[in-house]
Amino acid sequence: MSTQNIKFAYWVPNVSGGLVVSNIEQRTSWDIDYNRKLAQIAEKAGFEYALSQIRFTAGYGAEFQHESVAFSHALLAATTKLKVIAAILPGPWNPVLAAKQLATIDLLTEGRVAINVVSGWFRGEFTAIGEHWLDHDERYRRSKEFIEALKGIWTQDNFTYRGDFYRFSNYTLKPKPLQQPHPEIFQGGSSRAARDNAASVSDWYFTNGNTVEGIKAQIDDIREKAAANKHQVKIGVNAFVIARDTEEEAKAVLAEIIAKANPEAVHAFGHEVKNAGAASPEREGNWAKSTFEDLVQYNDGFKTNLIGTPEQIAERIVALKAVGVDLILSGFLHFQEEVAYFGDKVLPLVRALEAKKLAKAA
Ligand SMILES: Cc1cc2nc3c(=O)[nH]c(=O)nc-3n(C[C@H](O)[C@H](O)[C@H](O)COP(=O)(O)O)c2cc1C
Numbered sequence: 001m002s003t004q005n006i007k008f009a010y011w012v013p014n015v016s017g018g019l020v021v022s023n024i025e026q027r028t029s030w031d032i033d034y035n036r037k038l039a040q041i042a043e044k045a046g047f048e049y050a051l052s053q054i055r056f057t058a059g060y061g062a063e064f065q066h067e068s069v070a071f072s073h074a075l076l077a078a079t080t081k082l083k084v085i086a087a088i089l090p091g092p093w094n095p096v097l098a099a100k101q102l103a104t105i106d107l108l109t110e111g112r113v114a115i116n117v118v119s120g121w122f123r124g125e126f127t128a129i130g131e132h133w134l135d136h137d138e139r140y141r142r143s144k145e146f147i148e149a150l151k152g153i154w155t156q157d158n159f160t161y162r163g164d165f166y167r168f169s170n171y172t173l174k175p176k177p178l179q180q181p182h183p184e185i186f187q188g189g190s191s192r193a194a195r196d197n198a199a200s201v202s203d204w205y206f207t208n209g210n211t212v213e214g215i216k217a218q219i220d221d222i223r224e225k226a227a228a229n230k231h232q233v234k235i236g237v238n239a240f241v242i243a244r245d246t247e248e249e250a251k252a253v254l255a256e257i258i259a260k261a262n263p264e265a266v267h268a269f270g271h272e273v274k275n276a277g278a279a280s281p282e283r284e285g286n287w288a289k290s291t292f293e294d295l296v297q298y299n300d301g302f303k304t305n306l307i308g309t310p311e312q313i314a315e316r317i318v319a320l321k322a323v324g325v326d327l328i329l330s331g332f333l334h335f336q337e338e339v340a341y342f343g344d345k346v347l348p349l350v351r352a353l354e355a356k357k358l359a360k361a362a
Contacts (some may be wrong), residue, residue, distance in 0.1 A: 005354055006317060007238065007327040009049035009085070009349070010042055010339060014071045019060030019240060020297050021269065023260040027334035030064060030070070035071070036078040038336050045081040045343020050075060051116060051186075051206075051329060054087035057125045060269035060298060061262070069101055076109040085114040085186055090142050091131045096150035096164055096173075103154065103177040105332045111178035116186040116206065120195070121276035121286070140193035141165075147185055147201040154182035186236070189276070190218060191285030194265045198233050199225035206329065208235045208286045209300040212316075216323040223324065236327035237320060240301030242340065243346055245310045253306055253333065261283035261296045270295050302333050314349035318357065 018026035052068040072086035119139040145163040160286030161168040198205035244250040273287040332338035
C-alpha cells in the first residue's frame, strides 16, 4: 500500500442543481459567493483539490453552468493552498489556448492550477454548439493528441507536432507555467480508451464511482500498461459521500434521494450516456452497466459506497487505498456543511488508520 496519505478532492458545484438529479433539498449553490466560501472551508478541512465541471448546455438538471477555467481562477484567487482542476473539452478548446490560459493562471496563483481533459459524452451538447461529433475512440485519440500537444507546449521551445487533429510548427510559449515540469493533467472515464490514455499520457486517471473490485480491475489494467510504457499515473475515484452519525441516518438520506429522483431527467441522461461507455468497442466504459438508481448521481457516486458512519467510511477509503487509489473525488448533498463535517469526523479517522497500517508494515 502507498506510504503517501490518500488525497481528497471535491466537485466544484459550478453548475446548477447540485450533484444528484433529485428533488430532495440540496443546500448547495452554484453561485460564486457560495463556492468561494466552500473552497475556503475545504482547504481548511484538509482537501487538497477541487474539480470544476465543463458543460455548455443543460441536461439532467444543470440548467445554468459557469465556465470552468474562469470559475477555477476565481476559486484560486480566494484560497491559498487549494489546487483547482479546471475541466477542458478538446474541440471548443485547442491545446495552445488551454496551454496559454493555464500558464497565466498558474503564474497568477503560485502554481496551483491543474487541468482535467474531458473527452465528451453528450452528443446533444456537441450538436448545439456546432462541434463535430466523433465516435467514442476517436474522441479519446483527439484527447491523447491534445495532452501530448499541451505537454509539448508547456515544456519545450520551438515545439513542432504533427498529429491528425493538431499541428504546431516551431511554437515557443512564453512565459511557461510556474509548475515544473507542468501543471498536473487529469483525464478519465472507464472505457479501454480512457484507460489507455491514462497509461500513456495523463498524470492522473479519474473514474466514476464503482465497487472496490471494479476499481481494482481498472487499476490493474492501467498499471500493467503504464509499466510497459514506462509511464507513471495516479488514480482518483468518484464517490458521493453521505456521512452521518448513524448508518440508519445515512441510508435514509440515500433512500430519500432516490425516492425523490427526477425520473424524466434521469432517463434522459441514461439515454445520452449510451454515447459514452456503452458506445466504446468493448462496452466497458462509464455508465455502460448503470441502473436507474446509480444514474441519480451522475458519476455513479453511490456505487463507491461511502455512505454510513465516519468509521465505516474511513474503513472503506482505506480499502480503496489498498487496491491503489490515490485520491477520493467527493460529492455531497449540502456541500459547505458536509465538507466541514468530513474534515472534522472522517479525515482524522482515515489518517489514524493509515498510520496504523504503516506502523504494522514497518
Ligand atoms: C471525474 C470525472 C469528471 C468528468 N468531468 C466532465 C466534465 O466536466 N464535462 C464533461 O463533458 N465530461 C466530463 N467527464 C466525462 C469524461 O470525460 C468521459 O467523457 C466520460 O466519463 C465517458 O467515459 P468512457 O466512455 O471512457 O467511460 C468526467 C468524467 C469523470 C470520471
